[in-house]
Amino acid sequence: MVSAPLTAERPGTDSKERLRLWIRLLRASRSIESELRERLKRDFGSTLPRFDVMAALYRETGGMAMTDLSRFLLVSNGNVTGIVDRLVADGYVARSKREGDRRTSIVRLTAAGREIFARMAEAHEAWVDELLAGVGEMEARELSSKLKAFRSDWEG
Amino acid sequence: MVSAPLTAERPGTDSKERLRLWIRLLRASRSIESELRERLKRDFGSTLPRFDVMAALYRETGGMAMTDLSRFLLVSNGNVTGIVDRLVADGYVARSKREGDRRTSIVRLTAAGREIFARMAEAHEAWVDELLAGVGEMEARELSSKLKAFRSDWEG
DNA sequence: CGCAGATATTTCAAGTATGAAATTTTAATG
């Protein structure tokens, strides 16, 4: 939901303020996401989900199992299958089998994938820097740690 | 992208810190969104996009044009068409024409829609309150205003 | 060994999501 609180306030609760925070959070991330998606498409003919997958694989040089990938990206496993399929078709990702366990399939970036991704990551970082230009380093650090904190409250 | 900074740091920039902030922001909103989606489905057999549309229409008693709806929700107009179609099929939303302009179609909640939505909104607010329980009112207020601020920097 | 249960992945149906093209209607201008 991307609007303002709608129900009547009960006394003794901060729920309205938290709701407002959530809405702002959501709107902020949606606007930024949408801007990044647009630029990724314009400059690289790619998408955000593809970027996410490649980013995860970029740092895991040895490759990742599909399950680990989906857990890390916070998306369903069925979802990752499709995105990886398309990346494989484009020659940016390769699948392989793990010794001793034929269930697990390890995916990793190809040389072409690493090369392309390095360029995308550089642009991406500059874009984020531009889009969040209004946030100073100190402030970014603060916000960052608060966001980290309130998430770990209800997740493991 | 939902991981940590990947490229080398240039001296004299806060870009790494901003990138980290963006990643945290994204991960936070994704986790919360996913939890809310699950509960909305479990308790009401509904979805987040439907909730968003209904929330917008709930406050605009007179109804909204499709374009205004899509602009407000930050999603494409083609997208809104489909969601509204399904809400209409369920009897929660009605379309009507505006006097004098046959292009514009005004959509509004039906009585059934208002009734259902009121219950969903109440549950939704309680969920958000629960999920953000770690954030005090003061802190929520602070975070909120910072989020609002850094968005308006690059959007109109 | 044999087989119930756990794991890893894919497949599938349904619902989002975007951006571009097509439609329909209105407004503006010569």
Place this chain on the structure above:
DNA sequence: CATTAAAATTTCATACTTGAAATATCTGCG
């Protein structure tokens, strides 16, 4: 008044997304 540009929606192709069901494989226990 006719034509052209603008505006509001819908349609369409493609990609993403989830959650559940189907497959295939592995593990542990009797």
